[in-house]
Amino acid sequence: MSLTIGVDIGGTKVGGGLVDEDGRILATALRPTPADDTAGVIRAVSEVVDELRGDHDIEAVGIGAAGWISSDRSTVMLAPNLSWRDEPLRDKVAAAVDLPVVVENDANVAIWGEHRFGAAKGFRSSVLYTVGTGIGGGIVVKDNLLRGTNGVAAEIGHMRSVPEGRECGCGRTGCLEQYASGRALTQAAREGAKADPDKARFLLKLAGGDPDAVTGKEITEAAGEGDEVALAAFDFIGYYLGNSAADLVQLIDPGVVIIAGGVVEAGDVLLDPIRKHYTEALAKRADLPVAEIQAATLGSKAGVIGAADLARQLT
Numbered sequence: 001m002s003l004t005i006g007v008d009i010g011g012t013k014v015g016g017g018l019v020d021e022d023g024r025i026l027a028t029a030l031r032p033t034p035a036d037d038t039a040g041v042i043r044a045v046s047e048v049v050d051e052l053r054g055d056h057d058i059e060a061v062g063i064g065a066a067g068w069i070s071s072d073r074s075t076v077m078l079a080p081n082l083s084w085r086d087e088p089l090r091d092k093v094a095a096a097v098d099l100p101v102v103v104e105n106d107a108n109v110a111i112w113g114e115h116r117f118g119a120a121k122g123f124r125s126s127v128l129y130t131v132g133t134g135i136g137g138g139i140v141v142k143d144n145l146l147r148g149t150n151g152v153a154a155e156i157g158h159m160r161s162v163p164e165g166r167e168c169g170c171g172r173t174g175c176l177e178q179y180a181s182g183r184a185l186t187q188a189a190r191e192g193a194k195a196d197p198d199k200a201r202f203l204l205k206l207a208g209g210d211p212d213a214v215t216g217k218e219i220t221e222a223a224g225e226g227d228e229v230a231l232a233a234f235d236f237i238g239y240y241l242g243n244s245a246a247d248l249v250q251l252i253d254p255g256v257v258i259i260a261g262g263v264v265e266a267g268d269v270l271l272d273p274i275r276k277h278y279t280e281a282l283a284k285r286a287d288l289p290v291a292e293i294q295a296a297t298l299g300s301k302a303g304v305i306g307a308a309d310l311a312r313q314l315t
Ligand SMILES: [Zn+2]
Pocket: 157, 158, 168, 169, 170, 171, 172, 175, 177
């Protein structure tokens, strides 16, 4: 049996999995992510690898990390959440664990997991949106990750949805991430509840009457109960996601468009408006064969499974 380890370096935790060639996770390990401490993160990754390795014969380690990863998949050029710059993560971890290591962007490992074992399996080309606090993107074309010249392709969250729109952390304005992320959902619901409290009765009840205390979980629950403001907030982000997907379909012509990330746990209250606006935005293109919008199926495990499978390609 061929075993590799996938590790997901998140903002709060370093999670790893021992994964077989069929994408099954046989064991998991977890450490908190040390804040602003590069050496600490590398130590946490090697502890996770050592714990999972046990007596197993491991072939390689794959790491998924948020940020811009160099085209040779060795260096984290910039990771905003971890304050890393030009960090040679691959070589440092490889030295610590004495195994081949590959480093990849977190959304790229997620789409790779879905491509090999999840919702995009069976399609040679696919597009993935990770809708969480921000928006990550991944694109597979003819069974290969679209990585670009410098390793930083498929940053769908930073494509412009609104000319001269909201300011984004990346320095641009009008990025999709500012209109369709979990943060944008919460913002839309809070503003809606303030503007028209009568239409947000259920939502405000859940939030103890305070619009600024509204959370994503409460918006999902309220939408399920038919709360108008909560439904309008999902329609707001669905509009931008659907329109973005229709644009990417013109460019890539994928077999499927996958929606992943924490917000997709909301289910149809998110997917229905995305599909509606997607079909509208496609216009006559919708009459031709065209990708469907589907929810990811591997959930939060996609990153670990995808990273482990990419590591297998090293061997
Ligand atoms: Zn941006």
